[in-house]
Amino acid sequence: MIRLIWKWHWQWLIVFCAKLTRQPTAQADQDCLRFALQLAVSRKPADQEIAVLQKLLQDERKRLTDNPQLVDQRIGTHATGYQIKSADRTELAAWTAVTNALLNLDETIHY
Amino acid sequence: MSRHFSETQHPAIQPTPIGRRTLLQRTGFGLGAFALTDLFQADHSRAVAKERRHLRSPHFAPVAKNVIYVHMVGAPSHLDLFDHKPVLQQREGQDCPQELFESGKFAFVRKLPKLLGTAQEKKYQFRRCGESGLMLSNLLPHLQQVADEMCVVKSLHTDEFNHGPAQMFMLSGFGRFGRPSIGSWLSYGLGSENQNLPAFVVLVTGNVLGAGSAAWGSGFLPSQHQGVEFRTQGDAVLFLSNPAGIESNSRRQIIDTVNQLNQQQLADVADPEIATRIQQYELAYRMQTSVPELMDITSEPDHIHQMYGTQPGKTHFANNCLLARRLVERGVRFVQLFDQGWDAHGSVFGNLANKTQQVDQPIAALIKDLKQRGLLEQTLVVWSAEFGRTPFAQGDFTSEASRKKLGRDHHKDAFCVWMAGGGVRGGFSFGQTDELGYKIVQDPVHVHDFNATLLHQLGLDHTKLTFRYQGRQYRLTDIAGQVVRPLLARV
Numbered sequence: 390m391i392r393l394i395w396k397w398h399w400q401w402l403i404v405f406c407a408k409l410t411r412q413p414t415a416q417a418d419q420d421c422l423r424f425a426l427q428l429a430v431s432r433k434p435a436d437q438e439i440a441v442l443q444k445l446l447q448d449e450r451k452r453l454t455d456n457p458q459l460v461d462q463r464i465g466t467h468a469t470g471y472q473i474k475s476a477d478r479t480e481l482a483a484w485t486a487v488t489n490a491l492l493n494l495d496e497t498i499h500y
Numbered sequence: 501m502s503r504h505f506s507e508t509q510h511p512a513i514q515p516t517p518i519g520r521r522t523l524l525q526r527t528g529f530g531l532g533a534f535a536l537t538d539l540f541q542a543d544h545s546r547a548v549a550k551e552r553r554h555l556r557s558p559h560f561a562p563v564a565k566n567v568i569y570v571h572m573v574g575a576p577s578h579l580d581l582f583d584h585k586p587v588l589q590q591r592e593g594q595d596c597p598q599e600l601f602e603s604g605k606f607a608f609v610r611k612l613p614k615l616l617g618t619a620q621e622k623k624y625q626f627r628r629c630g631e632s633g634l635m636l637s638n639l640l641p642h643l644q645q646v647a648d649e650m651c652v653v654k655s656l657h658t659d660e661f662n663h664g665p666a667q668m669f670m671l672s673g674f675g676r677f678g679r680p681s682i683g684s685w686l687s688y689g690l691g692s693e694n695q696n697l698p699a700f701v702v703l704v705t706g707n708v709l710g711a712g713s714a715a716w717g718s719g720f721l722p723s724q725h726q727g728v729e730f731r732t733q734g735d736a737v738l739f740l741s742n743p744a745g746i747e748s749n750s751r752r753q754i755i756d757t758v759n760q761l762n763q764q765q766l767a768d769v770a771d772p773e774i775a776t777r778i779q780q781y782e783l784a785y786r787m788q789t790s791v792p793e794l795m796d797i798t799s800e801p802d803h804i805h806q807m808y809g810t811q812p813g814k815t816h817f818a819n820n821c822l823l824a825r826r827l828v829e830r831g832v833r834f835v836q837l838f839d840q841g842w843d844a845h846g847s848v849f850g851n852l853a854n855k856t857q858q859v860d861q862p863i864a865a866l867i868k869d870l871k872q873r874g875l876l877e878q879t880l881v882v883w884s885a886e887f888g889r890t891p892f893a894q895g896d897f898t899s900e901a902s903r904k905k906l907g908r909d910h911h912k913d914a915f916c917v918w919m920a921g922g923g924v925r926g927g928f929s930f931g932q933t934d935e936l937g938y939k940i941v942q943d944p945v946h947v948h949d950f951n952a953t954l955l956h957q958l959g960l961d962h963t964k965l966t967f968r969y970q971g972r973q974y975r976l977t978d979i980a981g982q983v984v985r986p987l988l989a990r991v
Binding site for chain 2 (some may be wrong): 463486
């Protein structure tokens with residue numbers, strides 16, 4: 390069964406990483422994804438893996454920009470108590486999907 | 501045509517029409533498309549071809565396709581429900597024969613106890629039922645109506661005398677953790693007929709049994725064969741619904757991403773458990789649609805609800821019986837119901853009256869309902885427990901008040917289970933115990949024999965359904981068991 394492991398502190402760490410890069414350029418995305426995947430599986434990620442994750446991240450950003458109500462739904466239930474600038478909220482919501490994937494990898498769970 | 505599973509390796513890397521590895525490698529990044537086409541397209545030929553890949557051939561033509569296995573957790577007093585003992589009633593209050601008492605092992609009773617017969621009131625008495633004249637307790641008025649469908653084994657015996665080990669022994673053929681349960685063996689041996697639901701589903705009323713979820717565990721079999729518990733309140737499966745703000749298309753893409761990355765991992769290390777996980781994520785995604793539809797019993801007509809005595813929205817044994825039928829209709833191979841609360845060390849008759857009232861109508865309705873839908877022939881219904889209860893009392897006879905509190909201890913040397921449908925002889929009783937119900941005097945049936953018979957009805961030879969683990973072949977029946985042919989309608 391799907392184990393939905395919502396470890397929010399990981400996600401905050403990754404969002405922090407995203408914030409450091411200031412602008413979500415393709416290169417910054419890749420650096421963050423590399424960092425995130427390495428954090429999850431303790432090895433150097435392959436380029437192909439990063440490409441797969443980047444596709445998810447980009448599609449999620451588009452989805453959330455087209456449907457802004459999803460951003461509030463995703464963040465509203467979990468991130469109460471944190472002050473987040475509205476520009477960052479969409480980023481956080483998009484990275485939620487990415488980190489959800491990372492935490493449910495066989496390699497993350499199994500090793 | 502017989503097929504030795506023993507010759508093969510792990511099922512995830514077994515040769516299928518298209519090797520599973522090849523399948524995954526070829527489709528690679530488009531795995532998600534599989535589930536989507538199944539859900540949204542009516543491309544039957546492809547769907548059928550895909551299902552075949554997941555089905556395995558039995559060893560010989562099966563009589564039954566599915567099993568609904570009801571385990572009465574705690575063990576009901578078979579002496580007061582199925583094995584009528586008038587002599588025990590006459591001898592109530594007398595000392596238990598010393599040699600009998602000393603021959604057994606009991607959980608609580610240590611001093612020589614006194615015999616206890618079935619209560620004399622009319623509601624506890626037995627009656628000959630149906631054309632077959634099968635003797636059943638008046639506590640089971642609804643089952644009395646379907647007596648001609650029932651095949652009662654009065655001479656079952658087990659190796660374990662405490663709940664947890666006995667539950668494991670009954671369900672996995674081994675008194676400790678670590679072996680696959682019957683449903684897992686069937687999932688492994690026959691596969692699933694519905695790719696949108698697990699092959700092995702578990703429904704529980706009352707507390708989970710002492711053996712815990714190991715009772716529906718897959719042991720050393722790949723974990724895709726373990727039973728999946730459906731809860732009857734809230735989400736049927738934990739986290740079945742998407743969280744807020746995650747819509748179905750996001751969920752689909754997340755699963756695709758995970759599966760693509762897992763697929764690369766599988767290609768690198770070839771661990772079959774990764775293949776299992778990929779399949780399970782796909783199944784879980786499909787279950788997000790299939791399970792809510794399945795669990796919605798309010799769609800059933802009123803007369804069905806009245807027949808079962810269901811209470812929609814609550815956790816109730818009747819709901820689970822109705823769900824069992826719905827699961828079998830959808831091709832789920834093995835549905836396991838557990839009902840807690842039968843362990844009557846005290847007040848055995850009060851307990852029985854209460855518990856039988858909860859289960860009698862629903863389980864009889866299940867049999868009638870399967871029959872009217874033409875499903876009973878292919879569905880084996882089993883009433884089982886981990887052991888029986890002693891013919892002697894636990895407690896003392898000194899006062900009227902203490903007499904009312906008398907119970908029965910665990911008894912492993914003789915107890916009853918029954919089956920219906922699935923090609924077993926209806927209105928039939930097999931085996932015999934002595935006049936006190938203490939020891940078997942005719943046709944003993946060991947748990948391994950019973951399980952061998954169950955597999956036989958599904959077209960599986962229990963000696964051939966094996967899995968190699970830690971250097972040897974394992975089976976449900978260990979190194980014993982014989983099919984009890986007299987129980988079968990067609991031998």
